[in-house]
Amino acid sequence: MDIKIVKNQEEGAKVAFEVFKEAYENGAKVFGLATGSSPLGLYEKIRQSSLDFSDRVSVNLDEYAGLSNEDEHSYHYFMNEQLFEAKPFLNSYLPDGLAEDIDAEVERYEKILQDNPVDFQLLGIGSNAHIGFNEPGTPFTQRTHKVALAQATIEANKRFFEREEDVPRFAYSMGLQSIMDAKQILLIAFGEKKAKAILDTVKGEVTTDVPASILQKHPNVTIIVDEAAAALLNR
Template sequence: MRVIKVKHAIEGGKVAFDLLKEKMAAGAKVLGLATGSTPLEFYKQIVASDLDFSDMVSVNLDEYVGLGVESDQSYAYFMKQHLFDAKPFKASYLPDGLASDLNASLDQYNQLLADNPVELQILGIGRNGHIGFNEPGSSFDGITRVVDLAPSTIEANSRFFASMEEVPKQAISMGIANIMAAKTILLMAYGEDKADAIQAMIEGPITEELPASILQNHPDAVIIVDEAAASKLA
């Protein structure tokens, strides 16, 4: 696990972008992408660049159950707004939040990941240590599935919705085994509210009660943290 400390999210986005360029120059063709506020500066760097993704594939970590691509709170909409409209990929895949047969859709997504091994997976981290929507207690052997969101995650996501009642209570998420299969993992964390999770992820025991702690076992995990998120590290 390689930890890179930066002053702020803007610098972190630049460092992440440089790593992406390095991986693409080495031949990477499949990117695992994340949503939320954490990767926004990274996506801004990509959009402002001359990088060409027309020969690349993207797969996203998760999507809310019950939201379709037209919903402005769906992750599909987020990705179009912040990346895909400006930088289209050869193919971009997200879980289907409106699938009529969720079990079949999950099987298809797991097969998709097997057919398109992720070479660089982007991650954020929740205040409770979740990665993707793998909440505390998630099996390290888990694959793509429907998950019930923890109250703390629902609360954190409520800032994007008009009311707490509108926040989806379930999501489709890659499992931890899917995430760990990526050749390189790049996790970014900014802000004091992530300090406890970062400290536990890097310095604590490997436990399913802190899902991100499994990254200690990954052969190529890069962690970008600002000064606030790194404030409790030894």
């Protein structure tokens, strides 16, 4: 693991963009993308850049179950607003939150991942060390699946909704094995609420209790953290 500690989110976005740009220039064709607050600065840098994605493909980590693509809380909406409208890809894939047949949707999205092997995977991390929506207890061999969200995840995401009861309880997600299949991984984390998760991910036991700890087994992982998220690493 290559751990890069930065002063703040602004510096983190600059460093993340350099890592992303290097992968792009080295020929990465399929980009695994993430949502949430962690990649916002990176997406801003990409929007402002001259990078052209008209011959590149994106696959997203996850999508809430039960939300339409047009719902402002959906990850389809988020990605369009934060990246795709400014930087369209040749193809951009996300799970279908309104899929009527769960098994068929899981199979469909897994086939997309198999047909488009990820060269560069972007990740955030939850306070319980989930990556994608792979909550503690998820098997490391898990591929695309429908997930019941942990209460900690619902609590963390309620700030994006008017009421807690509006937060979806289920999502579709790439599995941990799907994530580990990527050739290169970049994880971004900011803030003291992520410090324990980062400590456990980087220095803890590799255990399904800490989903992101499996990244210790990956040969090409970069982790960008601000000083607050890195606070426990040197104790």
